[in-house]
């Protein structure tokens with residue numbers, strides 16, 4: 176059976192972009208492969224985080240994984256920092272990764288530009304991500320378009336090490352949905368930027384937004400000039416983005432949507448879109464509330480970490496041995 180690994184950062188409220196670009200596909204994949212889904216808390220702290228918020232968001236994200244349809248009996252759900260092998264392999268891999276290739280990463284350049292004090296953790300971000308993936312002998316990594324470059328680096332690191340030491344790591348393949356299938360959902364306030372949970376509140380729909388907030392954000396979403404509803408990424412980036420969201424939430428083809436609304440203006444299109452988004456998120460929000468009983472998510476994460484650790488350990492030991500590290504001695 177193929178192995179699948181992916182992670183999401185507990186760096187804010189999960190957005191509709193995260194759901195359509197990533198989580199929705201995780202849910203489908205759990206029936207087709209052996210899946211590991213991780214809450215990557217160590218990635219989140221590459222930029223400043225409020226400790227209390229990070230703590231709460233880690234639980235929230237784990238609950239949203241399950242509420243979105245991941246079944247902890249089928250998929251392994253765990254928190255990255257609970258499995259120390261991630262940090263350890265990250266160090267080992269960093270010794271086979273060049274500063275030049277890290278500083279060329281788009282995400283590093285973009286996120287690094289914002290702050291004055293850029294942490295070295297932010298530069299190392301893709302190495303930790305490679306460790307996440309390589310530890311599980313991963314075949315495929317479902318991610319949104321923005322992670323393509325990081326995945327390519329993970330592959331390069333794995334290939335470099337395999338070339339040097341003989342086969343150690345499986346080289347993972349990215350699994351990126353087509354653009355019209357949600358690979359890159361754009362911001363509601365700026366259709367040239369991706370919808371991100373670290374963006375400003377009106378730019379994204381959070382998975383836990385109440386119906387009236389969803390409707391309000393969609394009503395306020397920027398549109399393009401004219402009043403026709405049709406798909407044209409270049410000339411109508413805002414409407415095209417809203418159409419993709421509509422299509423994914425309703426299950427209807429883009430052409431069907433364009434035919435229905437034609438030149439009737441954006442008003443009815445937006446209010447119907449809001450209804451489809453609300454209905455898509457409703458079951459997730461209901462399940463999320465059920466998961467809030469004390470102890471439920473903790474038990475899922477305890478079991479997930481134990482399962483993940485047993486797999487990760489084998490890969491880590493294999494690599495340690497290849498590079499000549501002496502195994503730890505036991506006294507008895």
Ligand code: ATP
Pocket residue numbers: 182183184185186187190192193194195196197317318319320321322357358359360361369370371372373374
């Ligand atoms: P941050 O704003 O903190 O960088 P993010 O919203 O970009 O966070 P991540 O945790 O980095 O979210 O990403 C989780 C998953 O969701 C990844 O697979 C990523 O590719 C995907 N993803 C994030 N934003 C979008 C988007 N706008 N459209 C499609 N997929 C997305």
Ligand code: LTN
Pocket residue numbers: 180181182183184215218303304307308316317318322325
């Ligand atoms: N960088 C990813 C999150 C992430 C990830 C991973 C995704 C961390 N480790 C391993 C896939 C596989 C992001 O979405 N920003």
